[in-house]
Amino acid sequence: MTRIHHLNCGTLHAPPNPAASCHCLLLEDANGLALVDTGIGLHDVRAPLERIGQPLIDMAGFQFHEGQTAVRRIEALGFRAADVKHVVLTHADPDHTGGLADFPHATVHVSEEERAALARGHWRYLQVHFAHGPNWKTYPASSGVWFGMEERRVELGLAADVLLVPLFGHTLGHCGVAVRQGGRWALHVGDAYYLRVELERDDHPVSALTAQRADDNAQRLETLGRLRRLARDHADEIDVFGYHDFTEFPAAP
Numbered sequence: 001m002t003r004i005h006h007l008n009c010g011t012l013h014a015p016p017n018p019a020a021s022c023h024c025l026l027l028e029d030a031n032g033l034a035l036v037d038t039g040i041g042l043h044d045v046r047a048p049l050e051r052i053g054q055p056l057i058d059m060a061g062f063q064f065h066e067g068q069t070a071v072r073r074i075e076a077l078g079f080r081a082a083d084v085k086h087v088v089l090t091h092a093d094p095d096h097t098g099g100l101a102d103f104p105h106a107t108v109h110v111s112e113e114e115r116a117a118l119a120r121g122h123w124r125y126l127q128v129h130f131a132h133g134p135n136w137k138t139y140p141a142s143s144g145v146w147f148g149m150e151e152r153r154v155e156l157g158l159a160a161d162v163l164l165v166p167l168f169g170h171t172l173g174h175c176g177v178a179v180r181q182g183g184r185w186a187l188h189v190g191d192a193y194y195l196r197v198e199l200e201r202d203d204h205p206v207s208a209l210t211a212q213r214a215d216d217n218a219q220r221l222e223t224l225g226r227l228r229r230l231a232r233d234h235a236d237e238i239d240v241f242g243y244h245d246f247t248e249f250p251a252a253p
């Protein structure tokens with residue numbers, strides 16, 4: 001069975017917003033390792049001004065801790081960076097892609113729409129994070145359906161089923177990543193919400209930030225409505241969590 005490690009691969013803190021995590025997943029089985037999102041990377045930690053730039057550091061509250069980078073987290077688990085053969089990206093925002101260059105030989109799996117927005121030079125992405133020339137694999141729209149939502153099957157060669165689930169709005173190609181582990185699904189919703197409270201309320205102060213950062217806010221709200229129904233109707237089958245809410249890390253066993 002594929003094991004899921006939950007790793008915090010970076011911290012963002014821009015008061016008055018609460019500190020935010022970079023909740024990445026490491027999928028491990030006998031066939032290899034795959035990383036879901038990559039957090040703040042070693043190159044960012046070593047050259048933050050050149051890579052991220054002061055305005056974005058201040059706006060998003062980037063913190064730089066080498067021990068939190070995905071590569072160091074993975075080494076602490078006893079693996080090598082070269083063991084990571086695949087990276088799946090929810091989307092290409094800078095706090096999700098900083099670690100990509102630490103796994104330069106990994107195949108990078110992403111929706112076709114997200115890759116297209118990046119290739120067009122959309123303002124929100126940091127091209128320096130992709131300067132090493134990732135080996136992309138993109139996924140177009142599919143007719144597959146997962147709990148009433150579109151699914152795009154990702155080929156990682158792992159025992160577990162891994163799906164990209166379009167959750168558009170935050171960015172034009174933003175997807176969740178669903179992983180089946182035994183009889184349950186883990187659904188990483190990326191930045192479809194910033195804090196879990198957004199599944200319950202519309203009037204939390206963070207909702208204004210989530211709305212402001214969305215490429216298409218109407219689409220984001222439609223996605224959020226679908227996630228609310230999914231979390232409500234299928235709590236017994238699906239664990240839903242996002243990228244930035246520290247409270248969503250599973251308790252240590």
Ligand SMILES: [Zn+2]
Pocket residue numbers: 093095096191243244
């Ligand atoms: Zn983010």
